[in-house]
Structures are given as C-alpha cells and as structure tokens.
Amino acid sequence: xxxxxxxxxxxxxVAEAVRKALAKHGYARxxxxxxxxxxxxxxxxxxxxxxxxxxxxxxFLEVAADFLARELAAVDADDPEARLRAACDRLFVRxxxxxxxxxxxxxxxxxxxxxxxxxxxxxxxxxxANTLESLAGILREGIExxxxxxxxxxxxxxxxxxxxNGATGFHLALGMEEGGEPLREQVADYVDSLLADGDRDRD
Amino acid sequence: xxxxxxxxxxxxxVAEAVRKALAKHGYARxxxxxxxxxxxxxxxxxxxxxxxxxxxxxxFLEVAADFLARELAAVDADDPEARLRAACDRLFVRxxxxxxxxxxxxxxxxxxxxxxxxxxxxxxxxxxANTLESLAGILREGIExxxxxxxxxxxxxxxxxxxxNGATGFHLALGMEEGGEPLREQVADYVDSLLADGDRDRD
DNA sequence: GTCTATACAGTGATAGAC
DNA sequence: GTCTATCACTGTATAGAC
Numbered sequence: 103x104x105x106x107x108x109x110x111x112x113x114x115x116v117a118e119a120v121r122k123a124l125a126k127h128g129y130a131r132x133x134x135x136x137x138x139x140x141x142x143x144x145x146x147x148x149x150x151x152x153x154x155x156x157x158x159x160x161x162f163l164e165v166a167a168d169f170l171a172r173e174l175a176a177v178d179a180d181d182p183e184a185r186l187r188a189a190c191d192r193l194f195v196r197x198x199x200x201x202x203x204x205x206x207x208x209x210x211x212x213x214x215x216x217x218x219x220x221x222x223x224x225x226x227x228x229x230x231a232n233t234l235e236s237l238a239g240i241l242r243e244g245i246e247x248x249x250x251x252x253x254x255x256x257x258x259x260x261x262x263x264x265x266x267n268g269a270t271g272f273h274l275a276l277g278m279e280e281g282g283e284p285l286r287e288q289v290a291d292y293v294d295s296l297l298a299d300g301d302r303d304r305d
Numbered sequence: 306x307x308x309x310x311x312x313x314x315x316x317x318x319v320a321e322a323v324r325k326a327l328a329k330h331g332y333a334r335x336x337x338x339x340x341x342x343x344x345x346x347x348x349x350x351x352x353x354x355x356x357x358x359x360x361x362x363x364x365f366l367e368v369a370a371d372f373l374a375r376e377l378a379a380v381d382a383d384d385p386e387a388r389l390r391a392a393c394d395r396l397f398v399r400x401x402x403x404x405x406x407x408x409x410x411x412x413x414x415x416x417x418x419x420x421x422x423x424x425x426x427x428x429x430x431x432x433x434a435n436t437l438e439s440l441a442g443i444l445r446e447g448i449e450x451x452x453x454x455x456x457x458x459x460x461x462x463x464x465x466x467x468x469x470n471g472a473t474g475f476h477l478a479l480g481m482e483e484g485g486e487p488l489r490e491q492v493a494d495y496v497d498s499l500l501a502d503g504d505r506d507r508d
Numbered sequence: 509g510t511c512t513a514t515a516c517a518g519t520g521a522t523a524g525a526c
Numbered sequence: 527g528t529c530t531a532t533c534a535c536t537g538t539a540t541a542g543a544c
Contacts, residue, residue, distance in 0.1 A: 128421035130333040130414075134538065147510050149539065211333075211417035213474045214410055218331035227479055234483055254490065260475065260483045261468060261491035268471030271416045272463065276430055280437055280463045287457065288464035295498035337520060349522080350528050358520065511544075519536070526529075 105161065108151050113161050115141065116148060120162035125204030129211040156221040159212070163225035166205055167232055174236040182244030186293055189237055193266035194284045195274060206270045213267070234259050250296045258296065265289070308364065311354050316364050318344065319351060323365035328407030332414040359424040362415070366428035369408055370435055377439040385447030389496055392440055396469035397487045398477060409473045437462050453499045461499065468492070
C-alpha cells in the first residue's frame with residue numbers, strides 16, 4: 103500500500119509497535135515477528151498496510167519526527183536564551199526517561215545504518231533537519247535581538263544536535279556515567295559561551 | 306578458541322575483514338559470509354579462531370581501539386592547546402577520509418546497538434573510555450599549566466567525545482552538509498571558550 | 509481486513525575430508 | 527588449519543481461507 107494511503111490511526115498503531123520492538127531488541131535484531139508481538143495484529147496483518155519491514159520502520163520515523171517537532175515547538179518562553187536551554191534540555195535525554203531513551207537510541211542505530219539503507223535515509227534526514235531548523239531558528243532570533251553573539255546559526259545548531267546525538271550513544275546506549283547526568287553542565291556552559299558579551303556572567 | 310589465544314597476525318586479518326565488511330554493508334546486515342568474502346579465508350576458516358560472529362566483531366573493536374589510542378597518543382605537540390586541537394581534528398572525521406569514515410560509522414552503529422548485545426558492550430566501553438581519558442588528560446594538564454579555565458576535565462572531554470560521535474552520525478552516516486566540513490569552526494570556537502581568560506582573543 | 513499456513517532464501521555454526 | 531558440504535533454524539513476504 104502507498105504509505106500516504108495508510109489511515110493515520112493504523113500508522114500510529116504500527117509505529118507504536120515498532121517503537122516498542124526497537125526498544126526491546128534494537129534495530130539489528132528487529133524482525134517482523136517481534137513487531138507483530140508488540141502489536142495487536144499478526145505479521146501478515148502488518149503487511150496489509152505496509153509492503154515491507156522497512157516501510158513499517160519508516161512509518162515509525164515519521165511519527166517520531168512529528169512528535170519531536172511538536173515538542174520542540176511547544177516551548178513557549180519568549181526569551182531566546184530560555185528557549186534554547188529548554189530545547190537542549192529535550193535534546194540531551196535523561197537516563198531515567200525510559201521512553202525517550204528507547205526512541206533516541208533506536209534513532210541513533212537507524213541513523214548509523216543510513217548509509218546502507220536508502221529507504222530509511224530520507225525519513226531520518228527529515229527528522230534531523232527538523233531538529234536542526236528548530237535550534238537554528240531560536241539562534242537566529244537571539245542573534246537578531248542581541249541575546250547571542252553573531253555565530254553561524256546553522257553550524258551552531260548542528261554542533262548542538264551532534265552533541266545531543268552523541269550523548270545519547272555515550273550515556274544512554276553505552277551506559278557511560280562520566281560527566282554525570284548527560285552533560286547538562288557542559289551544555290549550559292556552551293550556551294553561556296554563545297551569549298553576547300554584555301549578557302555573560304562567568305565566575 | 307579463547308580470544309587471547311588467537312595469534313595477533315590472525316586477529317589483524319579477521320579484524321580487517323570485519324572492517325571492510327562493515328564498511329560495505331553495515332552492522333545490521335553483516336553476515337559471516339560477508340566477512341569471509343572480505344577475507345582470504347572461508348567462513349569455516351574464520352570459525353577456527355573465533356567461536357561466534359560477535360567474537361569476530363569484538364576482535365575488530367579491539368584492534369580499532371588500539372589504533373585510535375595510538376593515533377591520539379601520537380600527537381607530540383607540547384602545548385596542551387595544540388594537543389587538544391589535534392585530538393579534536395582526529396575525532397571529527399572528514400568526509401573525504403574513506404577509511405576512517407567507515408570505521409567511525411561502524412563503531413557508531415555498534416555503539417547504538419550496545420544495549421542489546423552484552424558481548425560487544427565491554428569492548429565498546431573500552432574504546433570510548435580510552436578516547437575520553439586521552440582528552441581528559443590533555444585538559445587536566447592544560448588546566449594545571451593555566452592554559453585552560455578550571456573546567457571539569459572528564460565532563461568536558463565527554464562533551465567533546467559526544468559531539469565527535471554525533472558529528473559522525475550526522476555528517477558521515479546521514480550525509481547532512483549543514484555546518485560545512487564537520488563542525489570544524491564550532492569545535493575551534495568551543496576550544497576557544499575553554500581557554501583561560503588571559504589567553505582568549507575573540508572579536 | 510485479518511488470520512493461519514507456508515514458500516523460499518539466507519543465517520550462524522558444525523562435521524568431517526584433506 | 528583450511529576447506530566443502532550441510533544442518534537446523536529464522537528471516538521476509540505471500541497465498542488463500544474466512
């Protein structure tokens with residue numbers, strides 16, 4: 103079936119099953135059987151809506167991207183500095199947040215496999231590009247208002263996204279505890295370094 | 306066979322075959338047949354030295370960790386700032402470096418799968434811990450000498466490692482071009498922000 | 509639409525010849 | 527030590543009943 107023809111309710115169901123299966127087994131060990139086990143449907147039932155396993159995963163990525171975009175957009179502070187800090191807070195996922203943790207690690211595994219899987223590459227790019235653009239937008243506004251120094255908004259946003267993704271691998275996937283609760287201090291420090299000179303207070 | 310009993314020459318051969326196979330197919334699609342195809346041996350030949358596919362991958366990780374550790378230690382500048390910049394240069398792999406690119410993306414994929422694979426977790430932790438300790442050592446020395454501000458060496462090193470890993474996923478695996486050649490400007494800027502106040506020059 | 513049953517290819521790993 | 531042949535199993539995807 104054409105992915106766009108799948109009823110939204112069914113897409114959400116499949117995406118949720120894929121999410122649970124990924125959190126339990128990881129992408130490299132993901133099978134259609136395991137997806138079905140997390141769903142109300144049988145394997146064949148899943149194939150009624152999706153033509154392949156990859157299509158099911160792509161459906162999950164689409165839902166995840168929407169979710170993340172909504173979360174980043176929901177920060178309603180007016181101050182660009184506060185908005186950037188809130189966005190970072192969301193990007194650097196806490197160890198105890200079971201659900202986000204599973205999703206973020208799964209996205210990292212899919213992302214690392216993107217060079218070998220054309221079908222998943224585009225949805226992953228979209229997800230990352232959304233996040234990047236959210237941060238870049240906040241930075242752009244802050245630069246205009248004089249809150250931030252005159253940095254490259256997109257490059258700086260990319261640096262933060264990369265650090266967030268890497269922290270997911272380092273702290274959540276590998277379980278490395280170095281640097282305490284995922285780099286919150288370092289991120290705060292980095293955001294400090296972006297502030298316009300007048301606004302900066304460092305001890 | 307006990308992994309420690311494998312002759313070093315044979316381990317290097319298998320590790321090299323695993324590296325090539327990973328670069329071509331990624332971890333999720335890695336098979337013992339594909340490893341054998343990149344080696345001079347047959348599948349059964351590989352099993353003479355290693356008891357399982359995971360053991361072959363662990364052998365690759367061990368070799369990769371040694372290689373990376375040697376490269377980071379080889380930076381022979383005396384100045385901590387120069388050493389940190391050289392280490393970052395190595396951590397943020399360039400798009401055109403085919404070989405390192407393959408290795409780094411492969412390590413990222415394995416790392417993201419670590420929660421689901423006990424056998425690979427420890428070698429991966431060792432690899433990352435080595436890198437972390439290299440950077441932390443440089444930072445510690447620089448702080449003592451007054452080159453760097455009094456930051457947390459391990460936390461700061463973790464932030465840099467995370468950013469480097471994330472950049473691998475973002476730029477090398479996904480092929481996102483945002484921020485130009487993998488974040489070199491942003492990294493340089495971040496290192497600037499670590500310099501002790503007296504040493505800093507910003508425009 | 510959803511199921512059970514199944515086709516058919518490929519998987520990790522082993523046996524046994526050389 | 528290294529090979530060819532092979533095993534038992536699991537993988538994705540489809541057929542056809544309901």
